[in-house]
Amino acid sequence: MAQRVLIVGAAVGGAVAAITLRKLGVATVMLEKELVRAKPCGGAVPPAVFTEFDLPHSLIDRKVKQCMIVSPSGQETRVPVASSVPTADDFIAMVRREVFDDFLRQRAQTCGADLIHGQLTGLRVEAQGVTATYRSITDGAEHTLTADAVIGADGAYSPTARLLGLPHLPRAVAIQERIALPASQMERWAESANIYLGYEVSPDLYAWAFPKHDHVAIGIGAGPNHAEKAKTLLANLKVRLGPSLEGGRLLLREAHALPMEPRKQLAFDRAMLIGDAAGLVAHTSGEGIYWAMKSGQLAAEELARHLDAPSAANLRAYERRWWQQYGTMYTFLRWLQRWGYGNERQMEVFTEMCRNPDVQRLTFDSYIHKTMVPAPWGAQLRMTWDILSAQVRNYLRRRTPLREQHPYATI
Ligand SMILES: Cc1cc2nc3c(=O)[nH]c(=O)nc-3n(C[C@H](O)[C@H](O)[C@H](O)COP(=O)(O)OP(=O)(O)OC[C@H]3O[C@@H](n4cnc5c(N)ncnc54)[C@H](O)[C@@H]3O)c2cc1C
Structure with a gap:
């Protein structure tokens, strides 16, 4: 043939x-x-991968049911992984x-x-x-x-x-460590994936901690202007995660590029x-x-x-x-990246915005099902109001970044 x-x-x-x-x-x-x-990869995939490509769930290490977003000042937003109409597919799959x-x-x-x-x-x-x-x-x-x-x-x-x-x-760099944790420490990560924002850990993208079956994968993304700082950013992330990595054993460090433009x-x-x-x-x-x-x-x-x-x-x-x-x-996500990760004040606004239930539903509807459905007018008004008030609040009152408490390496 x-x-x-x-x-x-x-x-x-x-x-x-x-x-x-x-x-x-x-x-x-x-x-x-x-x-x-x-x-090298964080291995977070939407359930659509398993339904659309007919793949067995045995490939999944963990099903994440909750995401936590942590802002540069340490504000935490917990977001349940749930679409507007609850389904058995309301999870983020973690694969190796x-x-x-x-x-x-x-x-x-x-x-x-x-x-x-x-x-x-x-x-x-x-x-x-x-x-x-x-x-x-x-x-x-x-x-x-x-x-x-x-x-x-x-x-x-x-x-x-x-x-x-x-x-x-144009390429970003992403670097990740796989860290095996004692069982008692792993429990903390069982069903939760964390996203960390802040200049010292990721100036223009985000850092993450993703649970796998026997380890947690922690990593950072750094845009084209910050690629040479990737190792320092990862070291800062480990400082920020502090006690939650105690007793950990490094299994692997891996890095690769990510394209930034289609x-x-x-x-x-x-x-x-x-x-x-x-x-x-x-x-x-x-x-x-x-x-x-x-x-x-x-x-x-x-x-x-x-x-x-x-x-x-x-x-x-x-x-x-x-x-x-x-x-x-693609156009929406590109705008969101520029708006939400543009500077630390916007990262604070982004973290607050993720508390809005309509934003949460829209995010997971599009992530889980890979389609964007316009939100009803009422929801759009509520989201706009919440975003504008978070924007004003964060302009008037600057939050103290965690770097003023943590011994981060300067980047
Ligand atoms: C650290 C990191 C974390 C990430 N985390 C996530 C995540 O959690 N979720 C997510 O969805 N995406 C994530 N990504 C992005 C994701 O990894 C990529 O978008 C995805 O792998 C792209 O798939 P691909 O098949 O196009 O290319 P790749 O997966 O990059 O595969 C390209 C293949 O081509 C082969 N190849 C290259 N050159 C040659 C050659 N000369 N001859 C023969 N073969 C060659 C390589 O060996 C490789 O197997 C992450 C990326 C990085 C770097």
Whole structure:
């Protein structure tokens, strides 16, 4: 069987693209350079991942039922994970990427996709097809492979995008430690995920503590202007978490980049980009797993439809479907990130805003179900009033940031 589609990168996006193509009868090969170490990731995913992609709940380490947001001054807002109409899916799933990605890759192989353990080193797209070169991790030798089209699912640094001559996207850095805690300490984290805001732990994004089955994953995000401070920010987060990490044992420290902007164009002659390679990470939350899987599915469907004439004009149907479905959500989340994380005063307002029950319902309706439904007028008025009064309160009375109590390293 001639390989019709090459997918570079077989993590969440690449594996779903391969599964989709195989179900549509298209011969597919995945090229993946890393089959041992997990992709550095917080592993928080919405339940939609399990329903839409028919995945077993056995992949879930913990179901988080409550989020706590802690402001720069230490204000705490507890938010129950609940949508407007309560369902059994009112939770945030915590997964480990080594388990999750492995499952998806195996499913792709069971569906008939081939998997090559190798690193893409060259790519040529010509009128008659795609030629890729790769270094095999198994035998160390250079090999060549031809296909009708290529899908770049190779993450934030995307060699596919680079070899297509596309520019780098602006990138944030996220760094995380997995810390095993004694059972008595783990109980505290059982069903709660915490978000920390503040200049010393994350100047323009947020820091987190996410529970996994035998450890807690703590990490920080740092935008393009703060990437070199990432280790100091993580050290400050550990100071802030203080006693709740007592008795902890470091299992792993991991870091990776996150794209901060979507690409202007997602499909080209015989080539498509999905997930982080396309810059499809949600602003505000840095969430990218669902979006990589969803973009993998949409791109694969459009590619299968146009495989006999895979021109940019035809393949860009994927891009149009994507922005029709998710454009409003991306625009809103981008605005929310700029407004809510812009400075510490706004972070205080953001934390207060999250106490509003309408804001909580809207947030989880869109997170859990991945659709944005406009709030009724009454709710919009109540939200506007609460936000404006929090804004005024925080302008008139500055709160004392925690750094004036904690021995943080200066950044
Ligand atoms: C520290 C951190 C925490 C995060 N936390 C969350 C979270 O809690 N929830 C969430 O939804 N998102 C989170 N994200 C974002 C999420 O990890 C990404 O958006 C998601 O993994 C994107 O999936 P992808 O399949 O597009 O790319 P990736 O998962 O990055 O996979 C790309 C694959 O391509 C392979 N590859 C790269 N180059 C080559 C090459 N030359 N040849 C062959 N293969 C290659 C890589 O080995 C990798 O397997 C986090 C990111 C970071 C860095």
